[in-house]
Amino acid sequence: xxxxGQIYGQSLKSPNGNLEMEFSLSQAGEPTYLLNFKQQxxxxxxxxxxQIKNDSISxxxxxxxxDTKESSFDQSWVPVWGEVNSIRNHYNELLxxxxxxxxQREINIRxxxxxxxxxxxxxxxxxxxxxxxxxxxxxxxxxxxxDHTAFWLPGDYDTQEYNYTKSKLSEIRGxxxxxxxxxxxxxxxxxxxxxxxxxxxxxEGLYINLHEAALINYSxxxxxxxxxxxxxxxxxTPDANGDKGHVQAPFNTPWRTVIVSDDARxxxxxxxxxxxxxxxKIENTDWIKPMKYxxxxxxxxxxxxxxxxxxxxxxxxxxxxxxxxAKPNGTHGANTAHVKxxxxxxxxxxxxxxxxxxxxxxxEDWYGNSKDYVFDFVSSYPDFDVKEIQEYAKxxxxxxxxxxxxxxxxxxxxxxxxxxxxxxxxxxxxxVKSGYVGDILPRGEYHYSQWVVNHYQYALEKAAEYEIMINxxxxxxxxxxxxxxxxxxxxxxxxxxxxxAFGGSKxxxxxxxxxxxxxxGPMDYTPGIFEMDISKLNPNNNSHVNSTIxxxxxxxxxxxxxxxxxxxxxENYMRFPEAFQFIKDxxxxxxxxxxxxAEPGEYVTVARKAKGTSxxxxxxxxxxxxxxxxxxxxxxxxxxxxxxxxxxxxxxAHYKENPQAxxxxxxxxxxxxxxxxxxxxxxxxxxxxxxx
Ligand code: NOJ
Ligand code: CA
Numbered sequence: 001x002x003x004x005g006q007i008y009g010q011s012l013k014s015p016n017g018n019l020e021m022e023f024s025l026s027q028a029g030e031p032t033y034l035l036n037f038k039q040q041x042x043x044x045x046x047x048x049x050x051q052i053k054n055d056s057i058s059x060x061x062x063x064x065x066x067d068t069k070e071s072s073f074d075q076s077w078v079p080v081w082g083e084v085n086s087i088r089n090h091y092n093e094l095l096x097x098x099x100x101x102x103x104q105r106e107i108n109i110r111x112x113x114x115x116x117x118x119x120x121x122x123x124x125x126x127x128x129x130x131x132x133x134x135x136x137x138x139x140x141x142x143x144x145x146x147d148h149t150a151f152w153l154p155g156d157y158d159t160q161e162y163n164y165t166k167s168k169l170s171e172i173r174g175x176x177x178x179x180x181x182x183x184x185x186x187x188x189x190x191x192x193x194x195x196x197x198x199x200x201x202x203x204e205g206l207y208i209n210l211h212e213a214a215l216i217n218y219s220x221x222x223x224x225x226x227x228x229x230x231x232x233x234x235x236x237t238p239d240a241n242g243d244k245g246h247v248q249a250p251f252n253t254p255w256r257t258v259i260v261s262d263d264a265r266x267x268x269x270x271x272x273x274x275x276x277x278x279x280x281k282i283e284n285t286d287w288i289k290p291m292k293y294x295x296x297x298x299x300x301x302x303x304x305x306x307x308x309x310x311x312x313x314x315x316x317x318x319x320x321x322x323x324x325x326a327k328p329n330g331t332h333g334a335n336t337a338h339v340k341x342x343x344x345x346x347x348x349x350x351x352x353x354x355x356x357x358x359x360x361x362x363x364e365d366w367y368g369n370s371k372d373y374v375f376d377f378v379s380s381y382p383d384f385d386v387k388e389i390q391e392y393a394k395x396x397x398x399x400x401x402x403x404x405x406x407x408x409x410x411x412x413x414x415x416x417x418x419x420x421x422x423x424x425x426x427x428x429x430x431x432v433k434s435g436y437v438g439d440i441l442p443r444g445e446y447h448y449s450q451w452v453v454n455h456y457q458y459a460l461e462k463a464a465e466y467e468i469m470i471n472x473x474x475x476x477x478x479x480x481x482x483x484x485x486x487x488x489x490x491x492x493x494x495x496x497x498x499x500x501a502f503g504g505s506k507x508x509x510x511x512x513x514x515x516x517x518x519x520x521g522p523m524d525y526t527p528g529i530f531e532m533d534i535s536k537l538n539p540n541n542n543s544h545v546n547s548t549i550x551x552x553x554x555x556x557x558x559x560x561x562x563x564x565x566x567x568x569x570x571e572n573y574m575r576f577p578e579a580f581q582f583i584k585d586x587x588x589x590x591x592x593x594x595x596x597x598a599e600p601g602e603y604v605t606v607a608r609k610a611k612g613t614s615x616x617x618x619x620x621x622x623x624x625x626x627x628x629x630x631x632x633x634x635x636x637x638x639x640x641x642x643x644x645x646x647x648x649x650x651x652x653a654h655y656k657e658n659p660q661a662x663x664x665x666x667x668x669x670x671x672x673x674x675x676x677x678x679x680x681x682x683x684x685x686x687x688x689x690x691x692x
């Protein structure tokens with residue numbers, strides 16, 4: 001098939017025919033693609049290609065089609081943990097083999113068209129005329145059909161810890177400055193640069209999500225908008241030299257993804273990102289387990305207690321500084337007695353794990369000075385008795401969760417990694433929360449550049465060798481790699497609950513995250529805050545948590561993760577034992593998930609069936625407008641009765657004025673029942689439905 005103005009054209013349909021894409025070559029031999037959904041254009045004709053460093057001939061035109069191959073795939077696979085117990089991977093594929101006239105260079109482009117979106121990647125086969133090369137820029141375009149509404153984060157080489165801005169594409173430039181709030185390491189790059197996963201809605205009622213899958217050995221993709229033409233172009237993260245990627249053929253890039261539907265729920269339900277990743281490379285996965293945990297953490301974040309052991313030392317040199325002579329500051333959170341009280345609380349209330357931060361030497365002086373050797377990950381403070389805690393936790397049936405803050409000094413972390421992981425295994429730790437606060441060392445590298453992406457991958461693969469699960473904070477946002485390495489049980493890589501103690505987040509933030517950050521994988525969002533007035537914990541911190549208690553409970557459903565924290569202090573849970581019961585009851589691994597209602601920025605309601613049981617849990621998070629809904633429970637088994645325990649915002653609840661007002665009630669329900677519910681501004685509801 002050849003279309004007007006083109007020298008080549010070929011189209012492909014998704015299995016159900018709703019999506020159709022066309023690949024073509026322009027008269028100049030430029031590869032392009034376009035995408036339609038139910039006959040409506042989603043992506044206009046968009047160019048594909050690369051600019052190679054120090055090369056006058058770019059890889060963007062003068063191509064001819066050497067061969068094409070169509071195929072279909074339809075198989076289901078079983079995730080180690082997940083929202084559902086089986087995932088169908090069903091697509092039609094078009095592989096286009098291209099050769100550049102003159103240079104004889106070869107590129108293949110592989111398109112996979114699913115019923116809910118498109119994935120495509122570049123493949124550089126082994127060849128004589130293109131072996132090693134440096135990418136100056138990837139030239140992939142996503143040409144929008146209009147001035148859509150976007151939920152965007154400032155494009156940044158180092159962080160995603162921003163609030164989302166909702167605006168027309170044409171308004172991004174004008175709103176960029178105010179969207180860039182201060183963060184400990186940040187490098188915005190363009191007045192119209194935004195991050196993926198990017199969520200868009202159109203006037204015609206389409207929902208479009210742009211992201212990437214399987215980001216391995218490549219630099220992170222951002223998008224830069226030409227706001228005259230409404231064309232996004234890929235913008236890769238440079239390294240310290242300004243280069244955007246070092247490639248050796250044969251090589252495949254990550255997949256570029258476009259998820260699309262006329263129903264917002266389908267975006268949340270999409271499994272494209274996971275399906276475009278390779279199957280698990282870990283054979284025995286028995287050691288990988290979902291976990292619900294508490295931790296010596298919120299007291300540190302709020303400033304109620306400290307990571308540091310002493311105030312005696314303005315700077316630390318590990319191995320030289322003598323902690324044994326230092327005066328304890330009296331606020332150190334990670335002391336043995338205090339940690340034991342957390343272990344007791346975890347054991348009493350059925351939590352799997354306890355995270356302890358600030359257990360190791362070096363926190364007196366841990367970031368901001370471009371310091372290489374901040375931590376060694378094995379030397380504990382004098383008041384943290386590793387052995388005693390190990391034995392106590394074991395006796396109580398609780399797992400300790402390790403904490404490795406790297407301060408962005410990744411070479412130092414790699415230098416100590418084997419010893420650090422071995423130390424964990426020797427002391428009963430099977431999972432680690434790692435962190436990358438501050439600018440990356442080696443200097444000049446960014447959190448999202450190729451070399452640093454390779455570090456996160458190295459840490460993940462090495463952890464798998466030690467049978468260790470990873471929850472990495474400040475690392476690159478996930479791209480479905482947890483299919484291949486299911487020991488990546490969570491990431492932060494977005495603005496998490498900690499910001500509620502640093503001045504607050506937008507009250508509808510949690511209605512956007514499922515459409516953006518969670519497209520790539522689970523988030524360690526750390527929900528469960530019951531005391532919204534942070535000055536009650538620390539009189540010097542006037543932050544307010546912009547959320548109701550019911551909203552906090554709902555997050556255990558709406559922010560899908562196999563790793564869930566109950567982040568507030570034990571004493572705050574004891575003030576609200578009835579509401580706390582939901583956190584104790586809620587499951588963390590699922591057989592089924594049904595998105596009941598969704599609109600980005602407004603609300604998300606999901607029902608999930610707990611793995612291996614007949615119990616259901618429902619969560620709703622709500623944005624700025626109060627909202628009434630009526631939920632049909634037609635997913636329940638026919639002929640059965642259930643007890644539904646409803647945790648709902650009280651009539652006068654409000655994320656700011658009255659965040660703790662919650663009504664808790666029980667009703668009997670069946671398959672044909674309807675539940676009438678109300679969510680306050682910044683509120684929501686949570687429901688457990690247990691078979692009688
Ligand atoms: C930032 C992380 O997001 C937070 O959870 C952690 O407590 C601090 N870094 C210290 O590592
Ligand atoms: Ca963080």
